[in-house]
Amino acid sequence: MIAAHLPALQVVLPLIAAPVCVLLRRPLAAWLLALIATWASAAVAIALLLQVLEGGTISYMLGSWAAPWGIEYRVDIVNAFLLVLVSGIGSVVVLYARASVGYEIPVERQYLFWTAYLLCLAGLLGIAITGDGFNVFVFLEISSLGTYILIALGRDRRALVASYQYLIMGTIGATFIVIGVGLLYLLTGTLNLADLSSRIGSVSHPRPQLAALAFLTVGISLKLALFPLHLWLPNAYAYAPSAAAAFLSATATKVAVYLLLRFYFSVFGQSQVFAHLPLPEVLLVLSLAAMFVASTVAVFQRDVKRMFAYSSVAQIGYITLGASFVSLTGLTGGIVHLFNHAVAKGAIFLLLGCVALRMGQPTIERMAGLGKRMPWTTAGLTIGGLSLIGVPGTVGFVSKWYLVLAALERGWWWLAIAVLISSLIAVVYVWRLVEVCYFRDPSGHEDRVSEAPLSMLVPALLLAAACIFFGLYTSATVGTAAQAARSLLENLR
């Protein structure tokens, strides 16, 4: 009985828990509720993934209204994987955030953090699970509004400006997505994504389709911070509360990437529109630009959080690069990299939160000699960094391996070399951090600095350990990613 309603519960649990947090008010009670809601939705996500692996795509009619008219929740292997990722990261961050939020946010505002956090989670899960074009927009705005609040709760006043900037750009992005969905509705008379994809093949006018595709691409690219639409991201991640930065960097952009894949492969898969527009090539060029420009900018940042925020833009470039191949290997690489980046960046931002707890906003100078004071934190940061570079033995290696393979499959030697060179830039900025932490003497006046409390350190190191675990046992991630890639490609004409 309950198993049949899991798709609805996935979204409803955090969505209902959010306003209850406002009523509870007490920080501890709100945190407990958030903990229960996120862990329950993670359990639901895992149950859904198992159901999908066993029995194929699940289609759930909300309120029992039949599919093209009512809203359909559609869980296939692609979004089941994403649901597990998002809710999994969400539950790890909740464990961590108790101490971190307690330190960074005034007591009377803490319940608001949990409300915004749960709303954001509900929105992200909703985007992933829904099979309805307009519903995507609604959930997108739910998650975005939650995100703006989370960012604005940062201690630095620059967090406010960052949040405002993101609000402007995010709203423009979301509105572009609505225009795109609206044009598709005008063309086909349906909002159901599966229905759309079967009807769009018979639409003969290429121009409105092109317009819809263009609006959707720009709108979603704003949300996923595809270069050069990434301007909101560095400040937002640098000044948001640590727990929020970790959660957002690990999940928000990933869900936007999923949305892009969903629209390109599932919705427009049957359309002839790609014959009129060299979109894979455009995506390829932008991804390469992201990989090189953003990585290079990262090398010159003083603020370590900003450095890794720019690195996020570069890593997103690898993910979209995987999509731009439009091949099984490429997409598999992209999806594994999505997973890799979520885990590694989540770990890094959580650990930077530990550093921030002990010595304030982490700059390169302040982190001098950190290896002696916070050995576990530094070790975790190093592992996360290695995974970003793609050193063998970490999950980053697996995804870059697939990306290089995909490039070679196409016979694009230059691209394989470009991936390697851009990884070398990542070596530069990660090494810069490692060198400062391990080989410089502490800057002196902060002698009493020690490790962050265990409730923060353990979840963070858990994610760092996951980088290595999934780097050695590749079958789980690569197998699921390959299945997901296959199901996306099946729909192409």
Place this chain on the structure above:
Amino acid sequence: MNVFDYVNYWIAILLLIVGIYIVIARGNLVKKLVGLSIFQTSVYLIYISPGKIIGATAPIIAEGFELYSNPLPHVLILTAIVVGVATLALGLAIVVRINEAYGTIEEDEIHAQDQDPE
């Protein structure tokens, strides 16, 4: 093609461009939000316009009526309006906080304050 056949679309596109121009060109944070609202509102028009069929009635089945307008876009846009109001409210709240923290809501002055650490 008669230009006036599509007059609501022309107006919608004009509003869309005006809105996004204000967002880009103005430095005042409140004015930017006004531009953003105009931009969002133009999209409501783009949605509502095709739902109306000239000569058609409200979608209530009754004798003597054959043509009905499409109610779905209206319902969608009701949702979008709510979302737009929420975004505007949150945006203004953030501007109030920015004003408390910086003492100004002009973009260039905020930028200047962030450049030289006090």
